[in-house]
């Protein structure tokens with residue numbers, strides 16, 4: 001495969017398992033088959049999730065340069081920053097995480113939002129967690145640069161990992177490998193997935209899957225569900241990562257678009273809408289599987305809506321990509337009480 005020329009550091013148990021959501025499919029009318037690729041169960045590190053697949057192609061770069069710290073950025077309940085801390089622990093490195101006010105925290109969550117879930121886990125693992133008042137943006141941030149220069153002034157050698165790894169040169173590689181894994185598992189299962197539904201915010205997950213499937217002429221199978229609430233930014237950044245990653249692996253195809261469904265990202269990043277809460281409860285009560293109000297709850301909402309509006313042909317096999325994130329549910333307890 002085109003990925004072979006890149007060094008990879010194993011962080012996963014192996015290929016992530018695929019669940020079949022028969023009860024959910026039946027509840028939605030039995031018109032399609034729904035499967036889920038379980039990145040939420042892909043590793044023993046912290047709460048697992050999609051970031052680790054990206055880190056597998058970034059860690060060799062970190063180890064090659066004898067860095068002292070890994071520095072990353074996200075919101076207060078970021079999965080990215082949590083998994084950076086867990087990975088740094090495993091590598092024997094320090095982690096500094098810049099955690100910004102990306103979410104307008106609901107009144108009922110104010111007392112606990114920066115104490116529970118992902119940020120609690122990061123602190124338990126010894127992460128140097130730095131709360132910063134700056135607002136949401138998926139791009140490069142001043143707060144991030146400040147943390148890097150402070151560490152350098154102190155004589156350390158920090159390695160920067162941008163939000164969601166997405167602006168990192170290797171950010172898309174992990175999910176190119178995901179696509180290769182899906183093709184392999186289709187052979188083992190004896191089925192072909194007609195559509196792949198995946199959450200999209202900083203873009204390198206969906207971009208990697210898109211480029212990975214493009215190796216097989218199947219990029220049109222990918223449906224990205226926006227959860228940034230700023231779909232124009234996410235569209236531009238994801239498309240840029242698609243074309244960068246395509247060139248990087250030598251696929252050398254240029255793309256001028258991809259399928260981003262922006263109907264479910266509201267009201268804003270990190271705050272669920274009514275359909276998000278319904279989707280989380282519907283999947284929970286039919287399959288005993290949990291999703292979160294920031295990311296997977298919105299992509300599950302998208303999947304459910306697409307099935308309900310007959311966007312998929314009768315009898316299609318739909319692969320939902322579960323990227324993790326349920327660990328932030330305790331920061332949203334007022335939505336489920």
Ligand SMILES: Cc1ncc(COP(=O)(O)O)c(CNC2(C(=O)O)CC2)c1O
Nearest residue numbers: 074078079080164201202203205295325
């Ligand atoms: C559970 C979960 N699901 C989907 C996504 C979206 O992935 P991309 O950012 O690669 O588009 C995240 C990202 N999270 C970010 C974070 O800071 O945790 C990068 C935004 C995620 O954590």
